[in-house]
Amino acid sequence: MLPFFRKKRDGKPKMEGNESTVSSEELLNETSDTEGREKQIDTDLSFHPDWDVSKEDQYSFQFLNMECPPLAPNQISLSGISLQHNEEQGSVQVTAFIRSSLNKTIKLHETTLVLLDSSEQVLGRKTMDLEEAGDIPPCSSRPWNMTFSEQELFTTDIPSEGWKLAFQLKPSSRKHSLDLQNSWEQSLAEKDKHELQNMVERLDPPKPGEVNFMGLKAVQKDNGDLHVTLLIRNGSEKNVTLEQIPLQVEDADGTTVAKGGFTMNDFGIKANTSKPWTFIFPSSMVQEGEIDLSSWKAYPIQKNTAH
Missing domain, CATH: 2.60.40 (Immunoglobulin-like)
Structure with a gap:
């Protein structure tokens, strides 16, 4: 696995990607009661229990999580942390916060993710089982790595900054x-x-x-x-x-x-x-x-x- 962050000259980490947000109703068919809740919700950092994160990386993740904007109630977002190239394999590792403003624990499932540039052009597409990210606590932000293989990328011209990771939602088949x-x-x-x-x-x-x-x-x-x-x-x-x-x-x-x-x-x-x-x-x-x-x-x- 590649390191989470590239070293910056000033030593401070930086969010290299943008954020995409969807309704929890659309993605999970889940909502939580919004009565009495704040309209803007900050998310607490949460690591997967199997992740062994160094103190330095813990500090960096905490710093970046505080940089993320608040969410509205009943939202799930992907906030881009870093994108790193594996030149030997032709793949890229995307590290992003999976953020939830629901006031209950959620678990994601198999879903399709798209990698977009700053103009919303699709750079890559991948279907993956995000259940591996584990139980995501209420109102929390969990860093996770997602690797796009050479076959899952549509171009070799992948920018290191200004990109965005997003959920590709299926059209609803529900009756009105x-x-x-x-x-x-x-x-x-x-x-x-x-x-x-x-x-x-x-x-x-x-x-x-x-x-x-x-x-x-x-x-x-x-x-x-x-x-x-x-x-x-x-x-x-x-x-x-x-x-x-x-x-x-x-x-x-x-x-x-x-x-x-x-x-x-x-x-x-x-x-x-x-x-x-x-x-x-x-x-x-x-x-x-x-x-x-x-x-x-x-x-x-x-x-x-x-x-």
Whole structure:
């Protein structure tokens, strides 16, 4: 095995590669509860129990781990430490941190990794069993070596810096399904959950990569507030987080009857799912007088397109 680091003139180690990040839901079908957790999570250094690491290398790994940026909840990342050439074999050894922000232990499995240059061009591809990296503790960062053989590299022009190691995810084969926020999961009757799930499965799924809004119910209360329930549909293979949702509502006459912006708190829609949510327009945002809700539509203002 090659050394972990090349000696630098000033004696300080340096992260030679960049970082790539994926959702733990995409990679492992795993998430952890984000309630009460920090939005930015630092990872603690963790060595494989079979690794015999010198004090000098331990210091270097600790120094580099502190240089890594925090992760968001439910993320797995690969942070490039070093890339070293084995001239005799024509291979390269890539050392990277496998980082997890989940608050539970994880184990990786067989996966395909790609080696990319700074322009996202694929330099090499390798399928390997990362289960050998062992149990990765909660919110931790584990250094690991991955060797690309001459046959797994597509070029001999491999840069020593500015590269990136990334997971190559397979397209999801899951059916588009219902995703309920915890508050809805706890308060909604089982019958209503089943009806929603059946409706989501009957509908044509959103186009790949598309996020759209579908109206479910609109009711004006006695105090003048307008309650609009929408189905937010994520056709992407990635989880989506919405922070600001500016909405406009039109009634049966095509008249704009309500308009307003909603600030969402950690509001995510998982990959390939639809999530219902009720938006409440206070009476001050609602047009005075009679509103015909026999038919209506609501849509994000910036798109200016009905869904």
